Amino acid sequence: MANAQASSGKQTARGGSTLGALSRWKNDRSLSREQIALFLDYEDSGLAWFWATDSDGALTYVSQQAAASLDSNVEELIGRPLNALVDLRTVSENDMSSEAATGRNVEFLIRAKNTFTHKEVRTRLGTEEAWWSISGRPQFDSAGTFIGYRGNASDVTIQRRERADTTRLSQFDSLTGLANRLRMSTRLQILLTGYKVAQRPCSLLMLDLDRFKHINDTLGHPTGDALLQQVAQRLQRIVGSKGEIGRLGGDEFQIFIPDEDDRSELGNLANHIIQLLSQPYVIEGNSCVIGASVGIAIAPFDGEDVDDLVRSADLALYAAKAGGRGQFRFYSSDLHSRAEERRLIEEDLRRAIPEGALELHYQPLTCPQTNQVKSFEALLRWNHPERGWMSPDIVISVAEETGLIVPLGEWAIRQACDDAALWPEDIRVAVNVSPVQFMTENLAGVVTSALANSGLQPHRLELEITESVFLGDTDGTTRRFQSLKELGIRFALDDFGTGYSSLGYLRDAPFDKIKIDQSFIRGAVDNSVRGNAAIIAAIVGLANSLGMETTAEGIEAIDELDFVRSQGVTSVQGYIYGKATPNTQVLEMVENDVIELVPKGPSRARSNRRTVLRKVGLIHDDYRYEVTMRDLSQTGARLQGLCDVPVGTRFIVDFGDGQTVGAEVRRAVDDWIGVEFEEHLTSDGGGDWCTKQRAPSRSDGHSKIARVAGQPSALVNDQGTAEVELQEIEEPKTQPRFRQSSPQED
Ligand code: C2E
Ligand code: CA
Ligand code: CA
Numbered sequence: 179m180a181n182a183q184a185s186s187g188k189q190t191a192r193g194g195s196t197l198g199a200l201s202r203w204k205n206d207r208s209l210s211r212e213q214i215a216l217f218l219d220y221e222d223s224g225l226a227w228f229w230a231t232d233s234d235g236a237l238t239y240v241s242q243q244a245a246a247s248l249d250s251n252v253e254e255l256i257g258r259p260l261n262a263l264v265d266l267r268t269v270s271e272n273d274m275s276s277e278a279a280t281g282r283n284v285e286f287l288i289r290a291k292n293t294f295t296h297k298e299v300r301t302r303l304g305t306e307e308a309w310w311s312i313s314g315r316p317q318f319d320s321a322g323t324f325i326g327y328r329g330n331a332s333d334v335t336i337q338r339r340e341r342a343d344t345t346r347l348s349q350f351d352s353l354t355g356l357a358n359r360l361r362m363s364t365r366l367q368i369l370l371t372g373y374k375v376a377q378r379p380c381s382l383l384m385l386d387l388d389r390f391k392h393i394n395d396t397l398g399h400p401t402g403d404a405l406l407q408q409v410a411q412r413l414q415r416i417v418g419s420k421g422e423i424g425r426l427g428g429d430e431f432q433i434f435i436p437d438e439d440d441r442s443e444l445g446n447l448a449n450h451i452i453q454l455l456s457q458p459y460v461i462e463g464n465s466c467v468i469g470a471s472v473g474i475a476i477a478p479f480d481g482e483d484v485d486d487l488v489r490s491a492d493l494a495l496y497a498a499k500a501g502g503r504g505q506f507r508f509y510s511s512d513l514h515s516r517a518e519e520r521r522l523i524e525e526d527l528r529r530a531i532p533e534g535a536l537e538l539h540y541q542p543l544t545c546p547q548t549n550q551v552k553s554f555e556a557l558l559r560w561n562h563p564e565r566g567w568m569s570p571d572i573v574i575s576v577a578e579e580t581g582l583i584v585p586l587g588e589w590a591i592r593q594a595c596d597d598a599a600l601w602p603e604d605i606r607v608a609v610n611v612s613p614v615q616f617m618t619e620n621l622a623g624v625v626t627s628a629l630a631n632s633g634l635q636p637h638r639l640e641l642e643i644t645e646s647v648f649l650g651d652t653d654g655t656t657r658r659f660q661s662l663k664e665l666g667i668r669f670a671l672d673d674f675g676t677g678y679s680s681l682g683y684l685r686d687a688p689f690d691k692i693k694i695d696q697s698f699i700r701g702a703v704d705n706s707v708r709g710n711a712a713i714i715a716a717i718v719g720l721a722n723s724l725g726m727e728t729t730a731e732g733i734e735a736i737d738e739l740d741f742v743r744s745q746g747v748t749s750v751q752g753y754i755y756g757k758a759t760p761n762t763q764v765l766e767m768v769e770n771d772v773i774e775l776v777p778k779g780p781s782r783a784r785s786n787r788r789t790v791l792r793k794v795g796l797i798h799d800d801y802r803y804e805v806t807m808r809d810l811s812q813t814g815a816r817l818q819g820l821c822d823v824p825v826g827t828r829f830i831v832d833f834g835d836g837q838t839v840g841a842e843v844r845r846a847v848d849d850w851i852g853v854e855f856e857e858h859l860t861s862d863g864g865g866d867w868c869t870k871q872r873a874p875s876r877s878d879g880h881s882k883i884a885r886v887a888g889q890p891s892a893l894v895n896d897q898g899t900a901e902v903e904l905q906e907i908e909e910p911k912t913q914p915r916f917r918q919s920s921p922q923e924d
Pocket of ligand 2: 610
């Protein structure tokens, strides 16, 4: 660092420069000896130093202290231009003056013969970076002719550094070192303003940690802080120099990525973030797991200024969380109404619970060998006065988000116990318990009192729990299981295979039953989704060896029933034995001693539960075929319209709307093919499947710029919306390899 203090060893040299100054300025009658002495004293103090130039800009005087601070000496500097010592074109980033903004640096001011004060410039000499604050005033002789400059300067390196520290404190989050909310919004503001003019895109990701609050509450704030630091490190590893990351507070993070509007890139990035953040963290020997949700908005499509863009990303984040955690979601214009929608549902639900407007319906679980009913699962039903029957998935997720799940869940347990108490002794009741409800301390108390009030035998009550309860606080989870198990009730592991599927907890947690999720049954029979049959066999084998029962969920067709029966599952739940019915019907059944059910359903399963009928594109060798999609699942689809396609052929399925996915043919009969996707689809949160990656498409109503396969294109139609089709594909470059069957009539 440059030394602001002249060392005392240079005193004699100073004498030389003083003489020089006296001889040079001796003609200046305005200076008395007294004044000159004062000037020398001041210079000697090292607080500031002086300089002078002639009319050509060459230095005629410079304080010895200044020369020393530049690792130079006076003799070397005299005669050189001032600009050789300091960079007169320096633009200080903190200089908010209009002069700085218009590029009027010191060089400009000197050329214009202006006075300047306290301009911060970077020194050019010396070994270390140093900054001077420099002032100067033009000098004129009695005839008014310019004769040069006189000025002073001082070293402000330390002050600048301190100022930078303060700036850092006010702009960065002290815990993680990431930018804070203020800095993010300022930086985004500047960026967006510039980008708007240049028509450049910028993406904003809002990120929220799932279950962070829980960890913070149970493991303590120091652990929470350490976790946030690790999250910040992981984020930096992923984002790198692509964008800027900020922590807005709590467990909220924000990332902006300049010049990025490719949804597939952004989707990949978001997925990568979610995956990496969901890996376990080790903090002081404890391992904990959290998840993350990401909402994405892209400027200028989803908002041109900071407020709009942040609002859009926030809505997308909300939708991502509502769609199930650990997901990302792009902003779309209908999200406004969805958020509002959920708020209305919440309001109504808040009233419906105490008013007794909710119902439990019961679906039988039947032994596939004897067709005897073994238990019923209680499923929530709500006949909303205006909306009609509501999907339990939506109701439950609203309830979970708002905390209403606690009273709702308590009501369900009590109601189910009351209802089941009137059924035959050998028929059990299963009640779903949300992970949020499972985490409440009072659950064992609720169960105890429900059993006591209803008189139901504890072994007749089975709680259905999903794998997600094993995320995070493992000690607390084990403790809860124990206290509930001591009551004598049973546990079923619900939706097995859809979640985190770690087998460890199967061994440790006291489950009596594994419920195999419907998504495994789907496609297992006709093998259109490879591996499902093997997975079911493995789950049944595993359960048997652990002494657990198995239920196959979602059985609709006779061939599915035959299949799971042959696999040895102990019970079957599905439309084949009946849908959920009100308790009055259950009571009718048992009063008439009907505890044996006749399976009824189609003889053959459609390979997919979600039957669809829609045209999609199949791209092969740059040729695009139009085919009809008949079934769609997360992992594959059945398509009709191409003949004699060899198994193993790879296509790109184009669902339209910029959604494409790679797929491989697994089965081909006549003009039907069954394909398996290279990447699983994801729920769009609205009950349909969509590709994780999307290219900007015409559905982006506000698109002003668009890009296809990395090529910027400004194909904007009259409405200002982007016209983006996969143009390379619309003009086939090759001949079709496969024969298309004549269009199907439906
Ligand atoms: P779940 O626990 O997996 O419940 C089984 C779901 O599969 C039910 O959907 C049931 O109607 C449906 N299902 C049964 N057999 C078939 C079939 O053969 N084919 C098809 N396509 N579907 C079948 P539902 O009633 O819509 O419930 C959805 C989810 O909502 C439940 O999934 C459960 O996670 C949640 N849920 C329902 N009631 C409650 C409740 O009281 N408390 C909590 N926490 N969650 C509940
Ligand atoms: Ca269930
Ligand atoms: Ca289930």
